[in-house]
Amino acid sequence: MTRILLVDDEAPIRRAVRRFLEHHGFQVRLAEDLASARTALREELPDLMLVDLRLPDGEGIELLAEAGHTPTVIMTSYASVPSAVTAMKEGAADYIAKPFDHDALLLTLRAALRGVPAATTAGSDRDSDDDSLGLVGDSVAIQRLRDQIRRVATTQSTVLLRGESGTGKELAARALHRLSSRATGPFIAVNCATIPEGLVEAELFGHAQGAYTGAVKARTGLIQAAHGGTLFLDEIGELAPAAQARLLRVLQDGEIRPVGANENLKVDVRLLAATHRDLEAMIGEQAFRADLYYRLRVLELSIPPLRERREDIPALARHFLSDLAGNGGPPAELTQAAQKTLESHDWPGNVRELANALERGWVLSPDSRIEPDHLGLAPATGNGDTTPGGSSLNDYFRRFVQQNQAQMTETELARALGISRKTLWERRQREGLPRP
Structure with a gap:
């Protein structure tokens, strides 16, 4: 199992990233500053470090010289991206800017473990000229x-x-x-x-x-x-x-x-x-x-929406489930009913929504067999405009957000809707529904 040392001084970020990485089969050890990271390095060298650039007792790049040849990915805010680029020149494998999409984080970490910057792999594990370029499907x-x-x-x-x-x-x-x-x-x-x-x-x-x-x-x-x-x-x-x-x-x-x-x-x-x-x-x-x-x-x-290339859904599902099972995670498979649910859904959130639904199913399935109710998707209605109750998807989105935003974080709302935080933010702007 791949071991990751996660160094960040913000407890909510440590918890969220750790939970996400453990769901993907990584073993994660936490550190909140340079001192605790150095203690962890003395006890055991990880396979990869994910380190915040700014820490209470110094800069994360100080750990580069102390971790041997351990690949290191730097986390930073957009304001410090130039510093992160400098860190790459000093030996960091790559960087990722906050706030980041979890898919982008996984892409970056796996590329760093292979020893190549994510920017030069486009999410593909293969280097041949006829590879998928990270865009899965044969439609x-x-x-x-x-x-x-x-x-x-x-x-x-x-x-x-x-x-x-x-x-x-x-x-x-x-x-x-x-x-x-x-x-x-x-x-x-x-x-x-x-x-x-x-x-x-x-x-x-x-x-x-x-x-x-x-x-x-x-x-x-x-x-x-x-x-x-x-x-x-x-x-x-x-x-x-x-x-x-x-x-x-x-x-x-x-x-x-x-x-x-x-x-x-x-x-x-x-x-x-x-x-x-x-x-x-x-x-x-x-x-x-x-x-x-x-x-x-x-x-x-x-870039075509998923509903216009439904024939790619089985290949995309295999791809995401394989990713979830990687690094020691348990294998999972879709039942025929779950497969039909995926193929008939309208996918307003496109490939990202599909990935989220499969991750949710992988987490919730007790025996690694994903059933339709594990996916958290509304039943299909034959078109992309209405929900089973007859209301529009936009109405459903507005009602769900307004009813739940007081007791749910943006991350929790996005997960419940089967979309990313970025998509949630975009739809809030489009619907004139900013968070209070």
Whole structure:
């Protein structure tokens, strides 16, 4: 069983990540600071370390020199991504930015255990030219997408990835990076929707010392951190107007100007952007710049929703159940009734919802045989618009959230709905239902 040393000073994060990793068959030991991590290392070297960059008694990268050749993944906030990139140059295997999706965490850890950065594997365990690129399935739609990715990856053009939440846009972006001439450079993934509006420009472009209150020293931005590699801007439709104008300059001139600086800096990045929003409608509402849209849409890839490639559901289920059984976990199988439930469900949360449902079934099945009620899915109605009670899915979502958000955390709400926290946040915004 793979042993992981998890070092983080926030108890809720330690508990949540430990529970998730143990569900996937890892053996996890916890440490809350450098001192307790050093004690753990003296007693037994783990197979991998997952370490927060900022700890109460120092920086997590101090452990790199003390853990021999143990692969180490650095956890950090978006604000410290440039520092995490520096940590990789000093020997860290990879980094992951908080808040992270659990699927992305699992991808990163498994890639680190194999000795290759997740950014260069695109979630695939195979290196051959005909591998799945992390996009599982043999439907016509997914085969076409893989072919498009292979062709587009060889260019330096900007790419706009379009698709519903949970379809795998980041996996496609990682595959584009892996197959490109920039594969040895950094892959910086940024979710524009999770950065506070007032900090977007400083996060992306960096800032000079004294640029604003609290800017006690200059800081490298995320775009500069991606120099020589690929910058993936997820949910580009959420980018503030001022940041849109600055980003346009990057695409036109290959230059950035940190907030408060007097000089421009040259940057060499390939930009990949993704959205589930209707950018054309946003342009009509003057919420998105038309000139930026046309710069982004040099090449466009559409990621198909799961309901349009239902024939891939059995292969995806085998893939996720195999992942769950890996690293010493018990094997699990779907009953015929559970298989029919999966194939008839409408999957508004797409592949991510399927993965969550299978994980829930794997955890709840007492004898490793997953029955329909273990999956936590509403019975199918023959269309994607209504629930068995006749109300719309949007009505059901609003009612469920309003009734349960007082006593449930966002993580608990997302799990109960069978979606990720990111999808929950996106649907809250779309429904005008922010958390009180």
